[in-house]
Amino acid sequence: MILIDGKKTSAEVKADIKQEVEAFKAKGGKTPHLAAILVGNDGASETYVASKVRSCNEVGFDSTLERMGKETTEEELLAKIDEFNKNKDIDGFIVQLPLPSHINEQKVTTAILPEKDVDGFHPVNVGRMALGQPAYISATPYGIIQMLEKYDIDTTGKHCVVIGRSNIVGSPMSILMAKNSKYANCTVTLTHSRTKNLQEYTKSADIVIVALGKPGFLTGEMIKEGATVVDVGITRVPDESKKSGFRIQGDADFESCAEKASYITPVPGGVGLMTVASLMKNTLAAAKKEIYA
Numbered sequence: 330m331i332l333i334d335g336k337k338t339s340a341e342v343k344a345d346i347k348q349e350v351e352a353f354k355a356k357g358g359k360t361p362h363l364a365a366i367l368v369g370n371d372g373a374s375e376t377y378v379a380s381k382v383r384s385c386n387e388v389g390f391d392s393t394l395e396r397m398g399k400e401t402t403e404e405e406l407l408a409k410i411d412e413f414n415k416n417k418d419i420d421g422f423i424v425q426l427p428l429p430s431h432i433n434e435q436k437v438t439t440a441i442l443p444e445k446d447v448d449g450f451h452p453v454n455v456g457r458m459a460l461g462q463p464a465y466i467s468a469t470p471y472g473i474i475q476m477l478e479k480y481d482i483d484t485t486g487k488h489c490v491v492i493g494r495s496n497i498v499g500s501p502m503s504i505l506m507a508k509n510s511k512y513a514n515c516t517v518t519l520t521h522s523r524t525k526n527l528q529e530y531t532k533s534a535d536i537v538i539v540a541l542g543k544p545g546f547l548t549g550e551m552i553k554e555g556a557t558v559v560d561v562g563i564t565r566v567p568d569e570s571k572k573s574g575f576r577i578q579g580d581a582d583f584e585s586c587a588e589k590a591s592y593i594t595p596v597p598g599g600v601g602l603m604t605v606a607s608l609m610k611n612t613l614a615a616a617k618k619e620i621y622a
């Protein structure tokens with residue numbers, strides 16, 4: 330079994346970005362600038378945003394963190410988005426999800442200019458990605474593709490089962506894995522909460538990408554010998570032995586899956602770190618105007 334090391338892989342990606350930033354600036358380019366809007370004070374969101382800001386510092390980007398209270402109205406948030414859309418120094422920005430329930434996420438996502446939508450959630454970017462046109466690819470699926478590439482995992486003609494059909498992970502992942510490109514070209518089965526006999530699919534899968542938010546859901550019994558397991562899940566599970574009072578757990582039962590898998594991503598230390606590195610990649614592309622002129 331080979332552990333797909335997200336820490337090492339993301340550090341390599343970030344080191345490459347840092348060099349590219351220096352080269353870009355040496356030729357007169359601007360310092361890439363990522364901004365993030367955080368509404369409310371959800372603990373997990375605080376952690377994600379902090380890690381994004383830290384990564385900006387590591388790769389030599391400017392960053393702005395805009396904190397807005399949990400009572401912020403949709404109108405106020407849309408006004409802030411409009412301000413960031415117009416701010417010429419900000420190359421790309423994100424609105425950290427989830428948002429408080431009184432705010433319509435779809436409205437918010439659509440309000441961000443596609444050329445600044447480095448999370449790749451805007452319908453224009455999703456549509457372009459699906460059609461194989463230049464687009465910001467949603468950071469988690471993008472990070473997973475890069476992991477497959479870094480470990481040179483043979484995906485062509487393989488059966489890939491994706492568990493979970495969310496707009497930010499499962500659905501785009503299934504589209505990308507079916508693309509006619511080297512670390513894709515899979516026959517894809519997209520499964521979800523209404524899928525019957527899930528095991529029938531996972532047992533025949535060469536690659537299982539699990540993103541449903543249920544800790545330990547995918548067990549060794551459900552996969553075949555030699556499968557590649559990509560665990561996207563991040564759940565805080567109460568754990569009194571930890572200072573924080575919780576531990577982070579993935580959607581795969583690591584021990585039983587690792588016994589059978591040829592490759593597996595750990596949680597923590599796997600997909601999550603690559604998600605942040607991919608956001609940095611999208612932001613650099615935004616500063617360089619590589620996707621939208």
Ligand code: NAD
Pocket residue numbers: 469492493494495496497498499520521522523524527540541542543561562563564600601602604
């Ligand atoms: P979501 O919560 O929006 O949706 C869950 C999906 O799982 C749904 O499509 C549902 O149909 C499916 N599902 C639920 N029960 C199922 C079952 N029994 N069998 C098959 N499918 C089932 O999903 P999300 O936003 O993609 O998040 C999934 C997990 O990934 C969460 O733990 C989240 O925290 C994590 N996540 C991690 C990263 C990262 O960077 N590592 C990024 C995004 C999300």
